[in-house]
Amino acid sequence: GRVQTWGGGRAWRWVGVARHYRRPVAMEKLEYLTAASLLLRREALEDVGLFDAGRYFMYWEDADLCFRLRAQGWKLAVAADALIWHQRSSSLGHTNPLKDYYVMMSAGQFVRQYARYPRLAMILGALGRVTRRVGLGRWRNAGAILRALRGAPYGLSPSTAVSPSPRRSGPLRVAVEATTLSGRLAGIGHYTAALCQQLVTEGSATLAYFTARSWAREPPRPAGLRIPRPLQWRKRIPMGRELQFVLQGRQLARLEGLWRPDVILGPNFVLPPAKAPSVLVVHDLSHIRYPEVHPPARVAFLNRHLRPALARAGAVLTDSRFTEAELLHHFPEVAGRTHVVYPGISGRFAVAPAAEVETALDGVLLGDDRRFFLFLSTLEPRKNLAGLLAAYAALPAAIRGAHPLVLVGQMGWQQSNFAAVLTGMVERGEVRMLGYLRDELLPALYRRALALVYPSLYEGFGLPPIEAMATACPVLAANVTAMPEVCGDAALYCDPLDVGSITAGMRRLAEDDALRARLAAAGPARAALYTWEAAATQVLGVMREVVGR
Known part of the structure; x- marks a missing residue:
């Protein structure tokens, strides 16, 4: 990490x-x-x-106090072994024009005195x-500094701002990095789509999207049943992610030149450099x-680009x-x-599915009406699918016969690690793989399940457990990372690194009717805490703070 200050510094009075x-x-x-x-002797304060x-106000008062102390013969010292954690610019935000205004006003008072x-x-x-502010494209900050120099009240009206164009009023113009909206939506794609839809619905922001x-002014998700995946080339050519990042930067530069956004929203960890201030979303640090x-x-791409993107960001959402604690560490x-902005879930999870949805799900399940253990996620190592398969295999045969394991989600990375085990379980009829399902089917799917099993090794939030809770589906979740914070007392927990713990949790859910009833009753109230309306309001507030509006 970076040292903000070794105790103090030097004031260049000139x-x-x-x-x-x-x-x-x-x-x-x-x-x-x-x-x-700062630690001060009582006698020193009585003296000066x-x-x-x-x-x-807010800035330079410590420098003034220390100058007065030194003038009276007091000495300054630093406790070299002390480590202090400081929330930098937590009052206004590091890039807020109001901060520059107050810094300049107080600096003026200091130089008048010294x-x-x-x-x-x-x-x-x-x-x-x-x-420096103009070089970073922060025209409103530059205007605030000039107003402070003149001693004028704070405000950046069109007649006084130094921006080359008048300051806009009304909805924020937000440019959204939209790569995760191209093709089938996974976790971050669902997050981006829902947040953007809510921002547009509220009418407080106008959005443009770049990949x-x-x-374009419309999100890039193609229509129709067949969804192409145009960005898979990045996995097949050397440095594909780097090339994609460069091309994103070029499209963002075009967007800024033609549409002139107020702020850039990066919902997927990193953003190319931009003239406008940016708000970055970091969902987790599992790559670390x-x-x-x-x-x-x-991993190499995020290790290379995450820190510079964080340095450029006016605000970072977790x-x-x-995840906030992980990020600060x-x-x-x-x-x-x-x-911290908790994601929301769609209101459709709390509503009984329509008859045609139930009919469509019957077709997907091939008429099998057994209650099943549900696993819903991209099938990849971080989700601990290997541990889940081993835990399910250890259940008594009677439970496996009554409650198959249903896997829903697209194949991710290193599926070969569990392919052999999975193939055998599928052939025996113990496991069913439904692949990627349309969003409209998910509420009905949760309602058919005996329980959702989610023994993920690492989660920054975890949407599937909250979606399941909204439908009164009992949840078995990992007792690590963000899961206890998010799920509270509305879930049963297991140790994801202990196959026996996962097995025991699944067995309890299969055999204990009272436990399932308690979790089903507690789930909807817990899920109601997370709404996209609240999330969008918070995100909009952060973006307005960053741009000073």
Whole structure:
């Protein structure tokens, strides 16, 4: 992680700029200590007084206090062995124009008090700040700095903003990285589609979508029953993901030039560099915790691009507090820019399916009316399918005969690891593979199931358990990562690394009617906590904060 400051720094009075030291220095070089973590003797405060609230608001008050302390003979020191966790810019956000306004206002107060030529210092400091903001495309931030230089009230009206175009009012213009909407929707694709639909429904944002191929005002998901998968070339050619990333950047540049979005939304971990501020979504860090369950090319790509994308982002969204903690552990530099926004689920899961949906599901199940254990996810190592198959195989024959294991989802990576075992179980009629099912069938599928079994090794949220709960389907979930936070007391838990624990949980669900009834009763109330309406409102608020509107 990056050190924000080694205790304090130096104030360049001739330009009104403070620079934190990021590595140990001699104590006599410290001109101020940061008030993010500051210990003071009572006698020192009695000697020089408290922060000067009459002059300073939010910024520079610690530098002023330290200058007054040093003038009275007090010495500054750093506890070199101390480690302090600081939520950077948590009050306003790192890229908010209002932060630049208050920093400039307080810097002006400081140089008036301590600089030999205060007006020159203010102009030079403002020039440097404006140059950096314009270079990053943050025109509203540059306008806020200039207003502070003039001592004008905060506000970026069309007559005072330095942006080359008037500031827009009304709905935010949001450019969405939409690769996951191309083809069959998996977890992140469902997230992106539902969030974008809700943002449009509320009328608070207008959206444009870009992929490596093009950009458009409509999402790129093709219509019809046959859904092509145009981006599979990235897995077949060397550096395919890198090429896709470059092409995404080109399409984003075209979109910015022609449509001029206010903010870029990246729902899939990384975004190419852009002129407009960005909001990034990090769903989990499984590629760091469990790199062996991902394709090496995916791990290498995320390791190369995630940190720079986080550095560019004005805000970072996570699906749970667990993922936020993981993110802060591995990328402490994002402190102060993270926001937990729980995903929602579609309201259709709480509604009884229509008759034609039930008929269609009968056809999929080939008339088999047995209650089944359901596993719904992409079939890949991270979801612990190998552990589930072993656990199911260990159940008594009578339970396996009464309750087959039904697998729903498209094939993922390394399916060969469990293909032999799976083939034998399918041939014996113990396991049924339904493949990828249309979304319309899922609520009815959950209602037919005896229980959803979800022993995933690592989840940043986990939509299937909450979807199942909404339909009153009992859930057996892993007792690790975000699952206990998300599912609460409405699920039965197992140790995903212990096949015996998964087997025991499945057996309890098969034999204990009272347990299933309790979980079925608790599920809908838990699922009702997660709505796309609430998620969209939060995301919109974060985006407005990032662009200063």
